[in-house]
Amino acid sequence: MKKIISLHPLRGIIIYFNPPQILAITFLFLILIGTLLLKVPTATYEPISWLDAWFTATSAITVTGLVVVDTGSTYTLFGEIVIMFLMQIGGLGLMTFSVLILMMMRKKIGLRQRLLTQESLNLNQTSLGGLLRLVKLLFIFSITIEAIAFLCLSFKWVPEFGWSDGLNQSLFHSISAFNNAGFSLWSDSLSQYVGDPLVNIVITGLFITGGLGFTVLVDIWDKKGFQKLSLHSKLMLSGTLVINIIALFVLFFLEYGNPETIGNLSFVDKLWGSYFQAVTPRTAGFNSLDITEMTVPSILLMMLLMFIGAGSGSTGSGIKVTTFVVMLLATASFLRGKSETTAFKRTIKLHIIIRALSIMMISISLIFLAIFILTITERAPFLSIAFEVISAFGTVGISMGLTGDLTTIGKIVIMIMMFIGRIGPLTMAFVFAKRRQSSVRYPEEDVFTG
Template sequence: MFSKKRLQRLTRLNPSQLLVVVFAAGIVLGTVLLKLPFATHESVRWLDALFIAASAMTVTGLATVDPGSTFTTFGQTIIALLIQLGGLGIMSFAILIYMVLGRKIGIKERLVMQHALNQTSLGGVVNLVKHLFLFSVLIEFVAMVFLSIRWVPEFGWSKGLFYSFFHSISAFNNAGFALWPDNIIRYVNDPLVNIVISSLFIIGGIGFTVLLDIWKKRKFSKFSLHTRIMLIGTLVLNVFAMFFIFFVEYSNPETLGNLSSGSKLLASYFQAVSPRTAGFNTLDMASLDEATLFLMIILMFIGGGSASTAGGIKLTTAIIIVFATITFLRGKEDLTIGRRSIHPRFILKALAIAMVSLMFVLTAIFIMTLSEKASFIEILFEVVSAFGTVGLSMGITGSLSDLGKEVIIIIMFIGKVGPLTLLFSLAKPKKEKIKYPNEDILTG
């Protein structure tokens, strides 16, 4: 129980600090629950329990132990609940409880939700939370029904329904946790599993503001600029990645080489859309060509959409940086996308997100090159996967040193709460009231 003094301290925290504290508290609680004797089939170290709890809460999917064989149904249910909490956000659940109890949602709560959902204004935040839950429950239920068509005949009613329940939550929240040691490689030829799982993490990763915009306006021409950028950008990246993987891996006997033409296309499609923070894989990551791995690293770093279950720097951030660069090269001063001007503060924010993210990732890579007995590409892949809350791995997660596990836990946490949110929680930036004279600096 929190004392009155501690509760008062929590209420004095700014939105960024409160988000960090609440997420950390959720991970600690999850760790304790996963350490309970009836949560596991075998003894699990505290560090491994913390790793799994952090991975679930940050909807990453990296695992130092096999979730399917290590944890009981109770333990797996705890993991699923942590994924749901992390994907939709603890503060979203808090707001929902407030609404159910009929309590007034004040400015403080709206500010926290604005930070949690990465919104530019307070308007419509509560309405977004309501629709967020409506979409989530409906989509996960429908997906569970479709997956049960495949898994109930295979595993029976009890296990089949539970597997459908677990993987629909894991996929929609872009977690990437699977209850088989090979993830879902065994279903590489199964259209139903591939299409349902991929549809879930694409919908979950595109952003709730985009889904709400599509639901309300129904016509592409009426969509907001953010929605149009997300839809076009997602389509372009996914199609390019699919054909890239198809042609590069076509003759690789350890990935696509031994599959039929239809299965090659299906596997290429699935593995192309998965790096955008989903974490499921139907191909062995360690057997992929280095060119494919490098493309996946780029996709993992970019991530999905803002106000989604996805991680990474976000697709809109990457697009703003690209367009800002093109604008500069063309000798123009104002950035315009889709006949709309982009305010300079969004350009600065995009650059700050990319730069700070890169600093965290490079620091983690540097530490792990000293602590781990793995190749550079394996470490690079693992760190970017953790930062993008993806969950794909070349197979080194289970063999990480204690220091390596701790680094990955921190990177997963940073990737989920956001690097800027973390820095703002440590030192809230102050607006400069004094303006100084201009002077040029030589660059380039």
């Protein structure tokens, strides 16, 4: 045992803590580093408070994009580079990191520990070769996508802002978009480009791709055909498509006559605006419309979209599209009197359904608790509070304007929500949960519900 620890200094830590705990500790450590770097005098034009640096680091690492200070006017180029790195680590890094933990553990870990790791990190690759390939593909793929987007955006922004600023803008927004971070160097996010096809397509293309999750991307790369895809990829792709289309048309209809958003735009620009605002709440967090001016039903729809979020093992958060779809499918099966939940000619395991139920319950409870606390500490309309909390939980980053006015307790609650939202409500629960397999079996008995 002693010998093993000397060979692999990290193994001791890995054996002592369980993977969810290691993940949480690493994230906390990264937030600390980020806070220190952003507090360095050369990072900002004017000194910012420790709390604001802490909040910005948390928001960047968790790829949320909620800001208490305006990014473009507060941070120097050095500060912006720090934020870029934090977003890249928080988005792309989370997945890689999970894979690396599994690799370091190799086969030395017991079955229970392995099951727990898979449970909490959503990894299905047990062979080392599969893992290494995944990490490699993941890096190559991400960097390629970001580079292509960087080039496309440069064609737009270099002529507009000159070489230095144009390239900086393009790089920053490429990284921010692919990692679903939602940070922008403009205080009104992408509102200037509401009808610009290039910006709309590149930015949404980036965050939708990043939000699908790497297992889906690798699956598409390998299989080249919808029918051959795994059940997970099929559910994720079809779910994303259906949700986006519904959201697009509902927002278009709700905002059509609203002069503060798309009411005064041309028909085509109305569509672009609706499209962008329909896809960004899951969980990119840019905005091309003024959210505070949107109608209340639109706000409500966006809250639902933020809650659902993106894909498992992606750069996005929320309860995840598949969790939502599995719950819907299970309900539909129950109503039809079917004993099994099926999709695309495959049966969804009961264990997966109970897992989805747990994610849902934990998420709703956390959101309720956070809103409850903020209604005590903040002087703001209920809807702004609810919107802010769900935006933090889904690491979305759009806001009805509350972020800058938050009290200290309010900021801390929002930071905790971003943190839990990013590492996942279930992973967070596993950090604290004592797992024990009871060998006692009790007889079944009926309970009346509903």
